[in-house]
Amino acid sequence: MNKSLTYGLLLSILMVIAPHADHLPLWVSSLCVGLLLWRAYLTYTGSPLPKRWLLMLITVASIGSIVISFRTLFGREVGVTLLMLLATLKLMELRAARDAMVLIYLACFIIITNFFYSQSIPTALYLLATLMVIVTAWVHLQAQRITLMPRLRIAAVLLLQALPLTLILFILFPRVQGPLWGLPQDAYASSGLDDKMSPGSLSRLSLSEAVAFRVSYPDKIPRRDQMYWRGPVLWDFDGRTWTQGRTVLTITPKFTELDQPIDYVVTLEPHNKTWLFALDMPGKISLPATLSYDFQVLNKEPVNARLRYAARSNLVYHANLQEATRQIQRALQLPKQFNPRAQQLAAEWRAGSKDDADIVRTALSYFNKQAFVYTLEPPLLGINGIDDFLFTTKQGFCEHYASAFVFLMRAANVPARVVTGYLGGEFNDIGNYYIVRQSDAHAWAEVWLADHGWVRVDPTAAIAPERVQRGLSAAVSDNAALPFMARNPPQWLRNLRLNFDTLANQWNQWVLGYDTERQFAFLTRLGMESITWQKIAMDMVAGVGLVIALFALFMLRHLFVRQPDKVQAAWLKLCQKLAKAGLPRAAHEGAQDYAARIAAARPVLADAIRDLAARYSAFRYGTLNDEHAQREFLQRATALKI
Amino acid sequence: MLAALRQRFRVWLFRPKIEHGTVILTQRRIFIIPTKQGFTLAFVLVLMLLGDINYNLSLGYVLTFVLTMMAVMSMLHAFRNLAHLEIRAGRADAIFSGETAQFLLHFNNRSNLSRYQLCLIKTGESFWATSPLSISFDVPARQDSGIAFPLPAVQRGWLALGRLTLYTEFPLGLFHAWSYLHFDTRCLVYPQPLNEAPLPFGNSPDGTGKRSITGDDDFAGLRKYVSGDALPRIAWKAYARGQGLQVKQFSTPAGEELWLDFSAAPDRTEEEKLARMARWVLDAESQGLRYGLRLPDGELLPNNGIAQRDECLRRIALFNLPQQIRT
Numbered sequence: 001m002n003k004s005l006t007y008g009l010l011l012s013i014l015m016v017i018a019p020h021a022d023h024l025p026l027w028v029s030s031l032c033v034g035l036l037l038w039r040a041y042l043t044y045t046g047s048p049l050p051k052r053w054l055l056m057l058i059t060v061a062s063i064g065s066i067v068i069s070f071r072t073l074f075g076r077e078v079g080v081t082l083l084m085l086l087a088t089l090k091l092m093e094l095r096a097a098r099d100a101m102v103l104i105y106l107a108c109f110i111i112i113t114n115f116f117y118s119q120s121i122p123t124a125l126y127l128l129a130t131l132m133v134i135v136t137a138w139v140h141l142q143a144q145r146i147t148l149m150p151r152l153r154i155a156a157v158l159l160l161q162a163l164p165l166t167l168i169l170f171i172l173f174p175r176v177q178g179p180l181w182g183l184p185q186d187a188y189a190s191s192g193l194d195d196k197m198s199p200g201s202l203s204r205l206s207l208s209e210a211v212a213f214r215v216s217y218p219d220k221i222p223r224r225d226q227m228y229w230r231g232p233v234l235w236d237f238d239g240r241t242w243t244q245g246r247t248v249l250t251i252t253p254k255f256t257e258l259d260q261p262i263d264y265v266v267t268l269e270p271h272n273k274t275w276l277f278a279l280d281m282p283g284k285i286s287l288p289a290t291l292s293y294d295f296q297v298l299n300k301e302p303v304n305a306r307l308r309y310a311a312r313s314n315l316v317y318h319a320n321l322q323e324a325t326r327q328i329q330r331a332l333q334l335p336k337q338f339n340p341r342a343q344q345l346a347a348e349w350r351a352g353s354k355d356d357a358d359i360v361r362t363a364l365s366y367f368n369k370q371a372f373v374y375t376l377e378p379p380l381l382g383i384n385g386i387d388d389f390l391f392t393t394k395q396g397f398c399e400h401y402a403s404a405f406v407f408l409m410r411a412a413n414v415p416a417r418v419v420t421g422y423l424g425g426e427f428n429d430i431g432n433y434y435i436v437r438q439s440d441a442h443a444w445a446e447v448w449l450a451d452h453g454w455v456r457v458d459p460t461a462a463i464a465p466e467r468v469q470r471g472l473s474a475a476v477s478d479n480a481a482l483p484f485m486a487r488n489p490p491q492w493l494r495n496l497r498l499n500f501d502t503l504a505n506q507w508n509q510w511v512l513g514y515d516t517e518r519q520f521a522f523l524t525r526l527g528m529e530s531i532t533w534q535k536i537a538m539d540m541v542a543g544v545g546l547v548i549a550l551f552a553l554f555m556l557r558h559l560f561v562r563q564p565d566k567v568q569a570a571w572l573k574l575c576q577k578l579a580k581a582g583l584p585r586a587a588h589e590g591a592q593d594y595a596a597r598i599a600a601a602r603p604v605l606a607d608a609i610r611d612l613a614a615r616y617s618a619f620r621y622g623t624l625n626d627e628h629a630q631r632e633f634l635q636r637a638t639a640l641k642i
Numbered sequence: 643m644l645a646a647l648r649q650r651f652r653v654w655l656f657r658p659k660i661e662h663g664t665v666i667l668t669q670r671r672i673f674i675i676p677t678k679q680g681f682t683l684a685f686v687l688v689l690m691l692l693g694d695i696n697y698n699l700s701l702g703y704v705l706t707f708v709l710t711m712m713a714v715m716s717m718l719h720a721f722r723n724l725a726h727l728e729i730r731a732g733r734a735d736a737i738f739s740g741e742t743a744q745f746l747l748h749f750n751n752r753s754n755l756s757r758y759q760l761c762l763i764k765t766g767e768s769f770w771a772t773s774p775l776s777i778s779f780d781v782p783a784r785q786d787s788g789i790a791f792p793l794p795a796v797q798r799g800w801l802a803l804g805r806l807t808l809y810t811e812f813p814l815g816l817f818h819a820w821s822y823l824h825f826d827t828r829c830l831v832y833p834q835p836l837n838e839a840p841l842p843f844g845n846s847p848d849g850t851g852k853r854s855i856t857g858d859d860d861f862a863g864l865r866k867y868v869s870g871d872a873l874p875r876i877a878w879k880a881y882a883r884g885q886g887l888q889v890k891q892f893s894t895p896a897g898e899e900l901w902l903d904f905s906a907a908p909d910r911t912e913e914e915k916l917a918r919m920a921r922w923v924l925d926a927e928s929q930g931l932r933y934g935l936r937l938p939d940g941e942l943l944p945n946n947g948i949a950q951r952d953e954c955l956r957r958i959a960l961f962n963l964p965q966q967i968r969t
Contacts, residue, residue, distance in 0.1 A: 105683065163708070166708045
């Protein structure tokens, strides 16, 4: 196998496995890169490939490592890892053209696996670059003598010709709504909020720049302190972690005294969980979703594709003025063995207050007056986490405050629960929508008051009101810990970022979200009437056929145009001139004979025509092929006067 | 019945006929089918498409469509790689049986497009095995390339080039585009000479061939060297004097002509006799003798030189072959 071809294949494999380094265990990437380097070294030195038993050993060892590190041999991550190892190991026994072909197909397959993780615009551009490298190697495999430049040219031509055809196929290929078969549990990446909360879980999330959802308000925009996007509601506490708990209740929530309705459209990024995000309290939604007893909007299936929905919420409400006793009971449960000091503090508050609302106020002013610090990097807490936090460290992120607050409420016999979700977002004035990122993740509390129902209380607002009013970067003193973009960037950078996000939003809506519905809408807009998939398919075939025919015309046209030989053309022109002068060349006559005859008939021309005939013969039948001589011949042939 | 129909279809489709002059690979002459790899890719693409649908991967659709369309376009490229090539058969130098004939074919590419990875094989040979009867080459843009196609010769007489398949799988190996070339070109194959055979001095049937090897001393002069002259005959002294390569010429008296006679060959079979005679011709020529050839179907008057040698070998090669093969 040709050295540069091997390098080409190495580069192809490197390019397809590189994006996976991000989410696979370090050892997988290291092993793959190690194998690639080893192979490159072997090629460079021209050493023989490793023995079969050694490869078998590496294979068995890697499968063992997979079992140890993933604890399974199934699922998406394991599948990707296996494919990557297969490709790199195949490189180690790259001997015949057939092996190379298998590698190229494998590379294409590994590209697809990358789309499970990312389908952004950069990923698409990277896909094109990768394809270019792969196709160049592919062409090289077929024609090993061909040098780099023509190889690149042919690959580029193939790719460029394929792109317009791809566009036609992409628009017109009848979309089938998947899935066709059951998906493995981890088919989609989970990102974003979890259904449980422990110290550190939200502060970790707030380091992520990833977009959670985008939201646009067609009519009016709520105030920032009303932008509480409700996610999972957490009831059960074990001293450290809050969980949703289990309930068999199917009570429909009852909202009364609703006011300030607001409409919005959410484009939710897939997070592989069932919950949808809505402002408090959700009224209508354009999806067949359900509203749970604790006011979560739940989709029928996990959201594993980008989802768009319109909804209406009422910002003013009374929620469940009548709450079931069992729910009240649940909202008062505490692990009594932990955090004795907090329980004691709560008991003191209870003793000194006239009602539940008073206790809430006391607690908020407590948080406000004590020197609590809002930080992303709080110190670690011991087994009595809430005591440590309240009385010793006094540093925490929203989950600490929400957790401590709800604990205190329950200890003071006020029904309370933790609500997680997102708060605020960034306004994109270019696209006129809000971007809500994972860094906007937030946790707050809800208490149940007899005459108000469930009321939202955000203890974070008591400590760091900027968090609510202006966002994370304003609230956290220690900016360095934040992701770069969550700090306060200069204006131009912000604009650039918003432009990109607008582009990304369009991309999401039109390219990634292109499904049956969008397809029909788009084709209708193009002027297609009474769309059926048969019609679309026929149009697709016709369109592709037409473009291919155009390409064929363009590609083959110049083959038919003969490149006239300049020397011969000049000679024939000369013969024509002589023919007009009454001395046509006979069909059987060669150049020299013809010249001799003309020399005899027209002695004036003798020298010139003999010279031209001799030169012509030298060009046509001899080896003369030099630019300068050719130019001279052409000049003399045209200059000849008869 | 079916076989006959199939045969007629093949005749209609491929129009097998022997050609001379220049063949231009027009659309009608180029055939194209997917290769095994092409089918494999189709299978891979179907798998990919199922994955895209199942996991709703929009970029996956894009990748699948790009690959599909590149594959489709590669069909056009494969076709174009052959289209409008001008091919004409050149000469094929005579060889001895057991050697490999080199049939020269001229591929004229008038277009601005280089043609890569063209393959030429004897029709009927397998594409997969790297058969010795197969060569691959490139034809650069605006060039006339001479390509020698090797064909081993196993018996004397005329060796016809026969039907060749010119094919290409460039650029992606997914489509096999081919065309048949059947030129009327042929190569003369001399019998394989015996390794050693003493010249038949003195056994001329007419008794005049009495002559010894020392007859070389009738030095007659020098002439210019032509390639093929025997090394011992070169006048090295003259060369040393700076007169260029000259060859000593000897005038052999009329009586000292050597007749290479078929009937004088002591072998039993005709082929063995011809093999011996081929050796005689080569030796007689290299020793600078004047020699004549006598075969049962005629004789060639004594002479010497390359032309004499070739004519003698030609007659030996074609001796007693059926008429249609001889001409």
